[in-house]
Amino acid sequence: MTWLVAALPGAALVSDLTAIAVSGWAGHACVRAARRHPPPLRRFWVLLAVTMGLAALGRTVWTVQRLGDDALPHTVLIGALFTLGIGTGTAALLCCAATSRNVVGRARTVLDGVIVGLALIPIGWVVVFRDIADADLADPLRTFGLLYPMLDLMQLTILVAVAGPARPMWRPLAAIGASLGTRAVADAAYVSLFAHGSYAPGHPIDVCWPLSYLLIGVAAHYPSPPAWDAAEEAVEPPLPPWWRVALPYLPVGGAIVAVVLARRPTGQTPHLVFVGMMALLGVLALRQGLAANENLRLVARLRRLAYTDQLTGLPNRLTFTRRLRRALRDGPPVAVLLLDLDGFKQVNDRFGHVTGDDLLTSIAGRMKAAVADDGTVVRLGGDEFAVLVDGDREVRPEHLAERLLDALQPSPGEEEAGVHPSASIGIAEYGPQHASHTDLLRDADIAMYAAKAAGKSAYRTCTAALREAAVGRAELIADLRRAVDEEQLHLEYQPIVDLATGEVRSAEALVRWRHPRLGLLTPARFLPLAEETGLILPIDRWVIHEACRAAATWRDRNPDATVAVNIAAAHLRRPDLIATVTSATAGAGLAPRALTLELTESALIEGSDAVLDRLRQLRELGIRIAIDDFGTGYSSLSYLHRIPATELKIDRSFVARLGEDSRAYATVEMVTRLADAFDLTVVAEGVETDRQHEAVTAIGCVHGQGWRYGRPTGLAGLRAALTPAARNRT
Template sequence: MLPQDAVSGAPIRPLTLPRVGAIVASVVVVLELGWLLAALPGAALASDVTATALASWASYACTRTMRRHPAPLRRFWALLALTMGLAAAGRLLWTVDRLRADELPHTPLIGAVFTAGIVTGTAALLAALTAPRSMVGRARAVLDGVIVGLALIPIGWVVVFRDIAAADLDDPLRTIGLLYPMIDLMQLTILVAVAGSARPVWPPLTLIGASLVTRAGADAVYVSLVAHGSYAPGHPIDVCWPLSYLLIGIATTRPPPPTCDGAEEVGESPLPSWWRVALPYLPVGGAIIAVVLARRPTGQTPPLVFVGMMALLGVLALRQGLAANENLRLVARLRRLAYADQLTGLPNRLMFNRRLRQALREGPPVAVLLLDLDGFKQVNDRFGHATGDTLLSSIAVRMRTAVGGDGTIARLGGDEFAVLVDGDRPVAPERLAERLLAALQPSAGEEDVGVHPSASIGIAEFGPQHASHTDLLRDADIAMYAAKAAGKSAYRTCTPALRESAVGRAELIADLRRAVAERQLHLEYQPIVDLATGAVRSAEALVRWRHPRLGLLAPAAFLPLAEETGLIVPIDRWVIHEACRAAATWRALVPEATVAVNIAAAHLRRPDLIATVTAATATAGLAPRALTLELTESALIDGSEAVLERLAQLRELGIRIAIDDFGTGYSSLSYLHRIPATELKIDRSFVARLDTDARAYATVEMVTRLAGAFDLAVVAEGVETEGQHAAVTAIGCVHGQGYRYGRPGRLAALHTPR
């Protein structure tokens, strides 16, 4: 743990060798600044020596950082070290030539060394982690920088040389120096493009940007002073070059970014700011105005300005051509993204519908196979979505192989696929469905792992009854659900009978949505008798539907649809409230009477169940102990810890919990330890065989003893004959329910059976 400052509490960083070097270099720059401002003797030599020393130190610091940083950063630091080395060499040559000739040494050799440094510095920026990885992206960044640099040439000409005599401008050494600040700004533009839109920017890039700004300002002032003939070595502006090298050296003390493994980030890159996009083009307008202002009295444009503008036009044309090429590639990529499924590479729903419409325009024969994977949700729930995605990709490969050139396969979404068969393809849709089912059969290893679902396939062939592609897809969907109802891993072809049945089903669902609001539902109550006394002190509420067209419908005719569509929850709420109201009236005549209500699995998983039950009992004025909630084993087993906690809260309120259809679910014994139940209802399938099946008798007897061990009451369901009544009584069941004791009817009509 780092020691902390006694005043601020901030951690104190240890003085490592790079930090010591940065501190010493900073002191040297400060001393040089004082020397130059005081105009002490030897200021020019001190300036040259300091610049050479700082550039050499920065080169050493970059080399040392290159060795200790991760591999993806080594090229960046190596190129930066080479750039600083070239800067040190150029400053050394400058110093030697200046001392020998006693004038500003603008020689080709020095210019070549500094130019090489510009090339390596630009290459270093393009080697940064945030730089574009493609050649096109790097070329775009370089062109953006060149555009800015060239656009600033005429602007710089007007600013720097506006009051210089035309005769003095004939010296190329005076005018060519204007390129130095322009190149600095070019590199700064490339740095801005390389830094990207990520936040925060890696600190070394910020320090390098500050170095470029410092150097650009120094070069601009230097060129202006030289053009006006007022520069002398040892000028205070000379401190800016060592300062720019110092900033590079300080950048080496910063740690590498948290993630520099070279891997591309997963996710969508943020869009660049508008000013980043417009940056290369902002100076162009100023350059056009500057060209007009830079014209000499003779009407001629200075050669450097003319050449710069011609080069600018050429680079702009190249940049726009590159942008146009990128746009074309982007449009092609967007088309692929729009029409292809990203997981499997198959055409998506949009592309499938497009091809289907085209096939219908070209005319029959056209057929659609709609595939839905059986049990895929269980794969996701059990093994996770990553395994599910891998499975979908594998299944897509198998389907593509099975279909071959006989159809167009697409993934419509989730675990739903489709195949289009059109034109002169000779294969019959049924034959293609058989090939698909065979291809999806799991191998021995997949069978053991249990992660390979089967598929249900619906087939629809285009005919006069289809007005559009949506009608064809609807019929394929109808056939697919028929295949699922037939036991899954099968295919069915849509027929008029299936279509009529589906239409009737859809109409029934629509009617069911209005049933609660229009008071079409009503309750009937089947008595639950005390087998010892024959008294009726409890009843189960059973919902009925008075359909305006179909008449009275039993629960089996509409409750499965209600559960499938989610309408079971509002129906359950109505049943609970209505049963509580009726039970409160009945208890005025039979004070110990209770009423039982069935609760669907979907309602059991809702957190507002407790609020619904408490509101119903409170509104009716019914004691909570007079209400029993009946839950099937399958609903309980599929429940989570939250469901078990919800049942415990209901028991604390006094609500009774019954496990309905006991013995037909799974893991019954283990769940009896966890579910806060008060009674078991033995399934009617066991009771019905009591007269003829000794094993059924033993099962009922065993369940009764088990319930006694758990202090649970037992209700025998489906008692219809005297023999069954005698058997459950002899076994010791406490309560019985069935036609032997009474059929469902009005609660007020319940009476004690004979």
Template sequence: MPGAALASDLGALTVAVWSMVACADAARRHPAALRRFWLLLAVTMGLAAVGRALWTVFRLTGDDLPHTPLIGAVFTAGIVTGTAALLCAGSAPRSLVGRARTVLDGMIVALALIPIGWVLVFRGIAAADLSDPLRTFGLLYPMLDLMQLTILVAVAGPGRPVWLPMTLIGVGLAVRVVADAAYVSLFAAGEYAPGHPIDVCWPLTYLLIGVATRHPPPHRDAGDDKRDSPLPPRWRVALPYLPVGGAIVAVVLTRRPTGQTPPLVFAALMALLAALALRQGLAANENLRLVARLRHLAYVDQLTGLPNRLTFVRRLRAGLRDKPAVAVLLLDLDGFKQVNDRFGHTAGDTLLAGLAARMRAAVADDGMIARLGGDEFAVLLAGGRPVTPERLAERLLAALHPSSGEEVVGVHPSASIGIAEYGPRHTSYTDLLRDADIAMYAAKAAGKSAYRRCTPALRESAVSRAELIADLRRAVDEQQLHLDFQPIVDLSTGTVRSAEALVRWRHPRLGLLSPARFLPLAEETGLVVPIDRWVIREACRAAASWRDRLPEATVAVNIAAAHLRRPDLVATVTAATGEAGLAPQALTLELTESALIEDTDAVLDRLGRLRELGVRIAIDDFGTGYSSLSYLHRIPATELKIDRSFVSRIPEDARAYATVEMVTRLAGAFDLRVVAEGVETDGQHAAVAAIGCAQGQGWRYGRPASLAELHGRAGSGAGAAPGGGSGAGAVPGGGLKAGAVSGGGPDPAGRVTGAAESGLTLT
């Protein structure tokens, strides 16, 4: 069928040229990462077109099946460039070892199928002329096609969405496998002639590659290059080894009666063994690299490159076995949480990496520094060290000090360092780390950016502190807390308008504890929130009880900063007033300026919803914060409480007098009521009354007492009497004020009270 043969050849040539142009155009349109892939496919299609042209020319000149060296070289070059294109696909291995492993997988499959193919097909070629090596090599094209198909499966990207062009190319390779296998079978049987229907398959493979160029490139996320490659499925791992068993059986079946194996099968078997040996060698090398990487991941902190906790503990335990005279420095960065909250975790990670590099340089060869986790680091000094722990701590603090031009506030944290040396009291490395931790917290308590050495006194204090925290966790549930009340009077009439409640702890072993003993621990451990809830609930109940006698009574509760940030604050307040039967208008929430520093939109929204319910908002300790005036615009406040530090200095200090007067006028401009805190003398009372403060609070008007005592004072009518110590009373018609904050002055133990860092005043 000369006409069919010519049409087949010209059709294949035309489609190959079109596919070449399409691949070249795709290389121009697609991103740089895929440019080499499409260019190599264009070269492959070009070689296919050249091979087809030579085949047609030689066939028309008299050779029906022109297996010439030139044509064989052209088609072989096309197989090489096509394989190289697959290895340049976006999902192909990036490393040279990975690409070599992929090629070997394809070669193993191809070589294993040669003995199988001999049993199924090649035995029938005995009558054919196999003396020509080029003609024999042409019979191996199906195996080379299977090699390429195996490589495509390997690089298709297991675990990722399949890119459609790779699917089309895979279908084209499968069609070519069928076409070449059919050609070999027909050739062996002497039934192939140019123009056979099987000839349609080759231009179809070119067509599928050309169609693949019409599809857009795969979508790539920004983190694709950094993302870990997904694990391949098990069948993919076993793929190159599946045909090997069949190849062994086929070798046995191909043995001739003389006991000899056909040369082609023997050569394929030797090549298969060599490929398997090389593949296993690459696998062993890859396993070694994987073990090394896993070890690196297990013992090195990935962010800073420093040894991690596991490495530090291993070195510490080894040091204690060899040279017990070791020391540990435990470092905790001060204020690092604020960096993350203000600038984000990315900025925090960058800062951590920079600080780690500084500390590594400061330690140098005098010890080993490790990152234990978060913003906590540790340094191990072995026995016979050339530097003392104190000297090394000073070097570390100096290294963390910001250099010229660096931002300091809120960006560059300092560190608190605890030092512990191994001694008779330590039974294990955990005891040594515990002592270093105790000393580190002592350094924080000393003002931060400092170091402390663990001493027996610090160790005993830490044990007592831990026991107190454990007892505090049970205090609310076991009803060990109670409230005392201190009146607040109307300066114009002398009537009691409210009373501030001070939380006390009746410890079963230590007796009555003031807030100064336990509120700081509550803030550190998060227990301040359940304590706050208890205070709100009990204060509302007390106000409801008093309003039975005095219908105009109100209650105010101081809210801790941690509670203010909780989304359930509104629900907590609503539930407390509802359970007590107290109108929301009878409740005032006091917020210290330190609690309002992070006035996020969420906090402002919560306060706005509380005001909509009728709850009043007071700013406590006004004048001691950083942005007092800004609060008056942003916070829906109804009153200001002037801090006792200003009231205590009047009338002797003219500037304090002017400050109180200025705040009072400012509050009047914003329609806010003013309460003067810490009024203790007649002179202070006269001064704040003359300035125009609406209310006053302090020992002059009454000491803290129980609710029953406050009821009794309310009937005495002595609210504004001078010298109102514990016997000073209150007149009817006033209200009640409650909160976990003291009113001022010394507590029963004689300590002067002040505002805690969280906003809770300690008495």
């Protein structure tokens, strides 16, 4: 650069030799990169090495012919070598790791570059040749020399398309892009200078060519890219930016204006401009044809995504809804079988979602084989499937349900491993009571829940009785939503007594619902619905606050008497449980030790470490923890050392058999000894007779609860039971 800018003697020779040396060095660097990089990239570097070799050869031939008294040797051989180098360079870009893998994608990339190059022909003509006389354009070089910067920009456009938005740009591509940009500037300046007759070998612009080769050599020294992650390849690439989509078409508008400006005073358009525009129109037509073909493929793919379940390959909910509506328009017979897998959540929790997905795929295949041509099997989502039976199919839905249940029976290996759930099937047949497809699906859903209630691996057909029961259930849920706000709930209290003294030591708060239409409802009638719908949370909060306020009123009669409240599993998993409890005790002015939270074994067994930590925090505040219905769970002993409990409540099913079953007596005795070992107080539930009272007292239970000591009663009745006279009678 210094030599050329200073115009020192021999600048032209220095320029040529430098270009030969640097291009040769860059070719050698590319060969070494091909050996160093993994196989997928070797072709890329080999083609770049060939490109640099052709550049070195072309510059050598140029230098030899120039020294042979040809000032500017523009021969066919030199032009062919440089053009061939552009071809191998373009092929290298198309072999890059970031390039589209399919032929259509590569063809689209090449056409984008050709469009840009052809659109620049009329623009370059106006910029370079407009003020040049026709006589000076007789030399074909002055006309066709414009193709060199066009080819450079074509390559640069291809590189931009190859880099794309799918991944971070590979660093060598940035250096190669800088090389192409530098060469495009050099070729454009050269053509302009030569067309105006002001170029001479050794011009400062000559430094751009060896600089472009130098950048290729620099690119070859970058390390290999990290291996593409297979999971990353599966992810849908992001949409390209708007300018990337519009890039091939941006110069076209300028080309149209340039065609008008390029017209001679005679009204003729220069031949090169005319040929270039015709070629541009042809390439644009081909590019739009590829775009139309790609759009058709995308539409087909979108249809598959929209109407097919991607996991199982079955039709999805949208397809099912469309076919069901069409079947109802065509008229009966139409039937829907709704399937829900029993116990699938346990498979996911125990073996993981990958096993769950494999199981769903296997079940889908079995269902499809069982139904065959007698219906359409679809996956609605999750572990829900459906079968549509319509048209001339003569199979009865009940027979089809039996075939499905038989097909879903686990094999011996699956049954032993516990990775195969059963299915509950609800059947609904189209009738006059179905105004739309939603009514038919509702009835199938009602029948499916009835099948679940009947046990695993069963089917039920929707009847008027089932429909009426479901409507009543829905109405009860709607009424339950208003029960708390309208103060329809109230508490009754069942005393828990000291078996040695007969004193009331505590009382369990039991919620009741004064339904405005159905009368007084017990917890068994509405609490399961509350747990299913999530309404148990506001009910639990109300019970805790109300029980704490009630306990504060009887502390004057018996300061040691506490209150016990049942907590649902859903509430136990919520982080705001501690805030609810502390707010209730503080608001009522009740000491935390006067409140006992009763938790079922199932709620504790399903609890996570966060739940156990929450219970420890409650114990640190002084709140007592009781394990309710002890003995009905399946892993209680393994949890006793982790749960910060203070009480065990022996389930009433054991107490009820104390006078008749020696094994029940042994069970209660064993639990009592176990509780003593863990320093836990034992409460015997369901004590109704004197014989049961004598048995639990003899075993060593400390506290008892049941009708023998008092039925659930209102707050006034409990306060009366707390008087000294009442305690003496007990």
